[in-house]
Every structure is written in structure tokens, then in C-alpha cells.
Amino acid sequence: MPSDAPSPAAHAHTHGQAAQTAVLLCNLGTPDAPTPPAVRRYLAEFLGDRRVVEIPRAVWLPILYGLILPLRSAKSAAKYATIWTPDGSPLKLWTERQAKRLQGWLGEQGHRVRVAYAMRYGTPSIASQLQALADAGATRILILSAYPQYSGTTTASVIDAVGAWARTQRHVPELRFVNRYHDDPGYIAALAHRIQRHWREHGRPEHLVLSFHGVPERTLHLGDPYHCECRKTARLLGEALNLGASQMTVSFQSRFGKAKWLEPYTEPTLQALARGGTKRVDVACPGFTSDCLETLEEIAQEGRDAFLAAGGKEFHYIPCLNDETEWIHALGGIAVRHMGGWETQRQPDAKELAAQKERAMALGAAR
Ligand SMILES: C=CC1=C(C)c2cc3[nH]c(cc4nc(cc5[nH]c(cc1n2)c(C)c5CCC(=O)O)C(CCC(=O)O)=C4C)c(C)c3C=C
Numbered sequence: 001m002p003s004d005a006p007s008p009a010a011h012a013h014t015h016g017q018a019a020q021t022a023v024l025l026c027n028l029g030t031p032d033a034p035t036p037p038a039v040r041r042y043l044a045e046f047l048g049d050r051r052v053v054e055i056p057r058a059v060w061l062p063i064l065y066g067l068i069l070p071l072r073s074a075k076s077a078a079k080y081a082t083i084w085t086p087d088g089s090p091l092k093l094w095t096e097r098q099a100k101r102l103q104g105w106l107g108e109q110g111h112r113v114r115v116a117y118a119m120r121y122g123t124p125s126i127a128s129q130l131q132a133l134a135d136a137g138a139t140r141i142l143i144l145s146a147y148p149q150y151s152g153t154t155t156a157s158v159i160d161a162v163g164a165w166a167r168t169q170r171h172v173p174e175l176r177f178v179n180r181y182h183d184d185p186g187y188i189a190a191l192a193h194r195i196q197r198h199w200r201e202h203g204r205p206e207h208l209v210l211s212f213h214g215v216p217e218r219t220l221h222l223g224d225p226y227h228c229e230c231r232k233t234a235r236l237l238g239e240a241l242n243l244g245a246s247q248m249t250v251s252f253q254s255r256f257g258k259a260k261w262l263e264p265y266t267e268p269t270l271q272a273l274a275r276g277g278t279k280r281v282d283v284a285c286p287g288f289t290s291d292c293l294e295t296l297e298e299i300a301q302e303g304r305d306a307f308l309a310a311g312g313k314e315f316h317y318i319p320c321l322n323d324e325t326e327w328i329h330a331l332g333g334i335a336v337r338h339m340g341g342w343e344t345q346r347q348p349d350a351k352e353l354a355a356q357k358e359r360a361m362a363l364g365a366a367r
Pocket residue numbers: 028029030031043047052053072076089091147151153154213214215216226254256287288291292293294
């Protein structure tokens with residue numbers, strides 16, 4: 001039901017105030033604290049999303065509440081505790097930093113755009129951030145997901161949350177969605193740059209593993225483009241790095257539950273490389289644009305342990321794009337392209353207009 005409570009922006013809307021554009025950078029989300037109760041709240045929201053677990057509710061909810069939440073909350077909380085920073089969860093901190101730097105870059109380019117960030121699960125929620133932007137006068141909002149590869153489990157779930165908020169509004173802002181940027185040249189170049197910088201500082205590995213978050217294999221057969229988009233990102237990145245097929249492997253991590261997920265799985269891949277005699281392996285996670293539990297704990301800690309235990313000698317985790325300058329510029333380019341036609345460029349003020357006119361007249365006189 002649309003709310004009839006007057007919003008501060010209502011008057012501006014009805015009286016044709018100039019359009020105001022905003023970008024909402026949406027990431028997955030993270031618990032508010034590395035404690036069992038906070039992780040339980042987060043997991044309940046996350047794993048209760050029917051985009052994420054596509055099992056009929058009547059079957060899934062008893063398993064989730066009877067088994068998964070009681071068992072996993074404490075175990076996950078202990079893992080979160082190993083990556084938590086004094087300022088909070090890395091995923092949220094990096095997303096906040098990206099939004100700030102994106103705002104700065106767009107401003108430098110002369111775009112009048114407000115940038116905010118939101119978390120699909122946990123806080124700040126997508127609904128609360130959209131409401132804040134609308135209340136501040138935003139009439140056009142670009143939804144920019146932190147997922148380069150489209151998946152029904154992630155990208156579409158963000159779209160669901162935006163739609164749910166829109167249903168509560170009488171005057172819905174104009175909305176646009178960036179569904180993917182897995183093959184964006186700026187994104188690929190930023191990844192290549194990140195990896196090459198690591199190699200300049202630490203030397204090169206014998207083998208590079210590109211580990212993407214997994215999804216159930218079934219989603220691929222149902223038409224989810226995620227797998228293809230991960231493969232394409234990896235191919236383009238391999239080309240940018242000039243790596244042959246034998247120097248690089250694509251794998252999928254973070255399997256959840258008993259079903260078959262996309263293969264090959266990351267951990268057995270690392271173990272097989274070690275057993276096959278590879279002494280040094282580097283792992284990068286191009287599908288994660290911010291470091292988080294899945295990269296800092298699952299790869300940089302567990303993955304390292306598995307590789308070394310299987311006989312490997314040297315393991316390097318290459319950090320995510322986070323707030324790398326090349327990445328912020330690429331993100332800015334993606335945003336600007338999708339805002340095309342929204343006239344976000346700042347209009348010249350009276351002084352600038354006068355200067356322009358003078359220059360034009362001087363040119364005319366010189367002719
Ligand atoms: C059925 C379960 C899951 C699917 C499908 C899934 C897809 C998916 N997830 C990401 C990105 C992230 N996932 C993260 C954590 C995480 N993922 C799942 C489960 C599924 N993910 C769980 C239960 C958790 C929580 C931790 C745990 O208990 O294991 C994170 C990290 C969040 C953080 O706080 O740091 C990210 C990022 C993608 C991109 C994706 C599909 C493409």
C-alpha cells in the first residue's frame with residue numbers, strides 16, 4: 001500500500017523541481033556483528049530469500065530454522081570474528097568507501113549525482129536507502145549492483161528488493177538497473193592491473209586460480225547466465241594478462257548444502273595443483289569486488305591451509321578491487337553509461353556562460 005504520509009520531497013515533486021539523479025551501490029550484506037545472534041539474524045534473512053534457496057518453503061523453512069540456523073550461526077560467527085576490523089565488516093567498509101570515492105569521481109567529472117550504498121541483507125537496507133534518497137529529492141535512481149556477473153540468486157534479488165520498496169510509494173522515481181558488467185573493459189583492465197601489481201611486488205606464480213562464488217549447477221540448466229559470464233570474465237582477464245590455458249584455472253567456491261554446485265570446486269582444485277607438483281599458486285576472486293568473509297577467510301586462510309597441507313610451498317591471495325583507483329574509474333564509467341540521457345552534467349553558471357559568450361565573440365572578431 002502506498003504510504004500517504006507527506007514526505008519532505010512531495011512538494012518538490014509536484015511542483016516540477018529539476019530532476020535529481022542518484023546512484024545506489026548495492027552489495028550482498030553482512031552481519032552487524034561477528035556474534036551468533038547477529039549472524040543468525042543475517043543468515044535468516046539471506047537464506048530465507050527464495051531467490052537464494054530455490055526449495056519449496058514448506059520443505060526449506062523447517063530445515064533452515066530447525067537445523068541450519070542453530071548449527072551454522074555460531075560456526076559462521078567464529079569465522080567472521082577472524083576477519084572483523086575495529087570499524088566493522090570488511091564487505092560493508094569497502095562498499096561504503098567505494099560509494100564515497102565514486103561520488104568524488106563523478107563530481108570531478110562534472111556530474112551532479114548523489115551516491116549512496118545499501119546492503120541486500122542487513123543494514124543499511126535497500127528500502128531505507130531508497131527512501132532516504134527519495135526524501136532528499138532524488139527523482140531518478142540508478143541501481144548499481146556490486147556483482148559483475150548476473151545471477152538470479154544475487155542481481156535479481158536486488159531487483160526484487162527495489163520492486164518491494166517501489167510498491168510502497170505513490171510517486172515512484174525513475175529507476176534503472178545495471179544487470180552486469182562482467183565484460184566491461186574498465187573492469188577487466190582494473191582486475192589485470194590489480195594482479196600485475198601483485199606480481200610486480202611479489203613475483204609471479206606457476207599457476208593462477210580465478211575463484212568465483214558458486215551457485216547450484218541446476219541454475220545453469222534453468223538458464224541462469226552466471227556460469228557463462230564468469231567464464232567470459234576469466235577468458236578476457238587471461239587475455240589481458242597474456243596467460244595460456246595451462247597457466248590458469250577457473251574454479252567455484254563456497255558450496256552450500258548437499259546439491260551439486262558449479263564445478264570445479266576451489267579447494268580440491270588447489271589440492272590437486274599441489275599434488276601435481278605446483279609449488280606456488282596465486283588466487284584471485286574477480287567476482288567479488290570487495291574483500292569479505294568468502295575471500296579473506298575461505299580463500300586466504302582455508303584455501304592457503306589446504307594448498308600447503310597438500311604439499312604446496314607458496315600461496316598468495318590477491319586482494320579484490322576494493323577502492324583501487326582504476327576500479328573506481330571503471331565503476332564511474334559504467335554508471336555514466338547507464339545514466340545516459342539523464343542530463344547529470346552540471347549546467348554552467350552565469351559567470352561561466354558570460355565567459356563562454358566572450359570567447360565566442362572574440363573568435364568571431366578574429367575571423
Ligand atoms: C544457497 C546459498 C547461497 C548461494 C546461492 C549464494 C550465492 C552467492 N553469494 C555471493 C556472494 C557472497 N556470499 C557471501 C556469504 C555467504 N553466502 C552464503 C550462501 C549462498 N550464497 C552464505 C550462507 C554466506 C554467509 C557466510 C556463511 O555462513 O558461509 C558473501 C560474504 C558476506 C560477508 O559478510 O562477508 C558474499 C560476498 C554471490 C556473488 C553469489 C552468487 C553468484
